[in-house]
Amino acid sequence: QVQLVESGGGLVQPGGSLRLACAASGSIFSINAMAWYRQAPGKQRELVAAITSGGRSNYADSVKGRFTISRDNANNTMYLQMNNLKPEDTAVYYCNADIRVRFSIVNHYWGQGTQVTVSS
Secondary structure, X not given: OXXXXXXXXXXXXXXXXXXEEEEEEEOEEEEEEEEEEEEOOOOOOEEEEEEOOOOOEEEOOOOOOOEEEEEEHHHOEEEEEEOOOXXXXXXXXXXXXXXXXXXXXXXXXXXXXXXXXXXX
């Protein structure tokens, strides 16, 4: 089994910062691309940022210049540094990863999500 666990969410005021983490565990052979998604109430899930195994990253236009995605391959962990947060960033943030399980193919895996609330 493979498990992804998010952490670091919480309540912050506009302009504040949070750092999210996603730790992968289980029978992992390798992890390819990883990504952060978010979903606000009544809205569709959207891609926030993605990063390859080599460290190449891309971001949604709405978070460019404010968010930074990174990963620690040795510890199978991904991070999302979120600065200058806005109320529009309020959502449940989900970790996604393309993981090759031992003796198997690459599949998509999801974490359970962590709540980020930006409000005064």
